[in-house]
Amino acid sequence: MAYQAIFRKVVQCTCGVAMVEFALGVPILLFMLLGGLELTNLMLTHMRISQIALTVADNAGRVRTGIDESNIYEVFAGANLVGQDLEFENRGRVVLSSLEPNGRSGTRAGQRITWQRCFGGLAVAPRYGLQGAGATDASLAAGMGPAGNRITAANATAVMFVEVSYDYRPVILESLQGVIGTIRYESAFNVRERTNQAITNTQGLSVRSC
Template sequence: MRKPSLTFLRQLQRDQSGLALIEFAYSLPVLLALTLGGLEVANLAITHMKLSQLAMLVADNASRVRASIDEADINEIFSGAALSANGLNFAANGKIFLSDLESNKLDAPKTGQYIRWQRCYGSGNFTSTYGTTDNGKTDASLQAMGPTGNQIAATNGTAVMFVEVAYKYQPLISNSIFGEKTIRYTSAFNVRERTDQAMKNAGNLSTSQTAACS
């Protein structure tokens, strides 16, 4: 077997024709991780924005219903919420709690707040963090609703539409990047001009046709 000549070895040493391919092969895993991670970060940020706007939309729309509020009004509000949450598969992975929060002070000597009614949308396995219709009417267990340091209470003769949104985050790439996440947002609006806060059912909708939380 002939030994390679010195000239050939020098040519081989100076040959850089495959350098770019080798560098690309080494950098590809890093580039791929950064790209996928960036896409997941963007998806998470967009999801947070959508859920924050969803909570505000439902609370605002519920507060705008004038004169009195009906089960049909609630269904329309949640239909709008479903359109707003498009792309999140929210109905299967999330839940909206819409609560009518009122003051107990008109029923002296009771104090605090109570939830007159509560309606829900979505089949996500969540419970309200801040209360149900069992809280407050017969005692003073409910003083306000909302996260600590940012709570809200209704004044006499009016009501607050309090909304809590809970959602099991659906990753774009994989849960291994951020882990399983539950995202929650709240929003509250005082009712406009509505003096009758009781829930009506003028259309005689059945329980299955209403947005009851049970």
């Protein structure tokens, strides 16, 4: 009978329920907390990469009198400043292309990439063509950009087309590395008041070609 009484007390005892519930709930709460922090960091990174794409296209389009390699250095310096906290110079890539009409007629009329410059250590090739593409044919007649949203330049002007890629590395949940992968944004701005689109190199700087 004594054993039965002890067993009954053990079965009816609820003094450890809170501890068990806490032990079961902590992993879930911890995962939600860490997941929320990772999601916030991912969203902020997306905003920053989008900002880099807009900044590069806008700043390159604002160069008015003529475009020089020194201007390209300044534009990329701004991109590096925006992405400094993300180690963008090592883990990112900016492709800046000057898209213009190719000046051809008939079946060869279209757009061309007159010059193209790159910045960043991430090994990502330009998606829509290299410098010189479309110069003598209609391969870029539809312009640059994804299908259904292609950009073209009007006659006697140019469009600064920017592709930005970034290798995102999770801060907390490293298992998401293969799920998220590379963040990519594109942007384009018309050139303002610049009639001469040929790029110069008055200071003999190293060309940041792609």
